[in-house]
Amino acid sequence: MTAEFIVISGGPCSGKTTIIDELARAGHRTVPEAATEIIEDPAFDGLRTDPCEFQRKVLTRQFENEKRMLETAEPGSVIFLDRGIGDGFGYLSYHGLEPFEELVEAWPESRERSRCVLFFESRPDYQAASHRSETPDEARRIHEILLADYRSRHDRVILIPWLPVEERLAAVLEESGLKGRSD
Numbered sequence: 328m329t330a331e332f333i334v335i336s337g338g339p340c341s342g343k344t345t346i347i348d349e350l351a352r353a354g355h356r357t358v359p360e361a362a363t364e365i366i367e368d369p370a371f372d373g374l375r376t377d378p379c380e381f382q383r384k385v386l387t388r389q390f391e392n393e394k395r396m397l398e399t400a401e402p403g404s405v406i407f408l409d410r411g412i413g414d415g416f417g418y419l420s421y422h423g424l425e426p427f428e429e430l431v432e433a434w435p436e437s438r439e440r441s442r443c444v445l446f447f448e449s450r451p452d453y454q455a456a457s458h459r460s461e462t463p464d465e466a467r468r469i470h471e472i473l474l475a476d477y478r479s480r481h482d483r484v485i486l487i488p489w490l491p492v493e494e495r496l497a498a499v500l501e502e503s504g505l506k507g508r509s510d
Contacts, residue, residue, distance in 0.1 A: 330356075330400035332393070332440050333503050334411035336477060337447030337487075338470025339461045342495065346447075347409040349496050355505070358396050360409040361388035375460075378422040382415045386430055405442070405505060412437040413444070413480055417473035434480065443483040445499055446474055450489050 335343045344360060351357045362385045365371045374381050389412055396406050415430045449470050461469065477484045485502050487495060500506040 329402060329440070330397055330404045330406050331442045332406050332408050332411065332437075334408045334413065334441050334444045335447065335499070336410055336414055336444055336473055338449045338473065339466040341447040341449045341470070342489070342492070343409050343447055345492060346496055346499055347407060349492060350407050350499070353496075356396060356400060356404060356406045358389075358392045358406060358408045361385045361392055362410065362414075364388055364392075378419065379424050379427060382419055383427065383429065386412065386415055386433060390433070405503060407499075407503075408441075411441060411444070413441075413477055414473060416480065417469070417476040420476060421469050421472050438481060441481065443485055443502070444477050444481050445485050445487050445502055446477060447487050447495075448489045 335346060337343055344363070347357045347359065362381075365374065365381070365384050365388055371384060374384060389410075393406075393408070400406060412430070412433050416426050416434075419426055419430075449466065474484070487498050487502070489495075490498065497506070
């Protein structure tokens with residue numbers, strides 16, 4: 328039995344990275360958001376102006392991050408992903424673009440490895456992170472598209488309400504079947 332992924336997704340600035348950081352502090356295995364890594368990397372300045380090429384780079388980085396984590400993971404362990412490969416479909420749709428071949432080909436294995444998608448509801452008073460550029464309306468639209476897309480592609484999408492960090496972390500662990508454990 329190989330390691331399983333639990334994807335944490337949601338619209339921009341819905342608290343995904345905060346929970347990923349808390350999971351890591353509690354000893355759980357986590358994979359950072361590939362898109363944020365690329366946005367913050369000066370080597371990729373200006374790439375966001377080409378949404379399709381940006382998503383290609385995100386997919387490549389996601390593969391690298393997942394592979395690195397799987398190489399050291401114990402069989403049967405759980406790895407939390409700050410966004411997953413499936414997010415690429417939603418972001419391309421948001422930009423009016425069709426999925427590219429590499430993304431379509433990557434999805435079946437990613438889907439199979441992902442136990443569930445924990446989809447975070449957005450905070451009521453949207454506050455963009457320093458690396459995000461979306462307006463509240465754009466963030467809301469991205470949230471809607473990502474949720475609809477994941478629901479069409481994965482049979483276990485679980486909504487996690489906006490809650491204080493400790494309560495949201497508890498909800499994530501409960502839904503993951505890991506309450507009271509670290510992996």
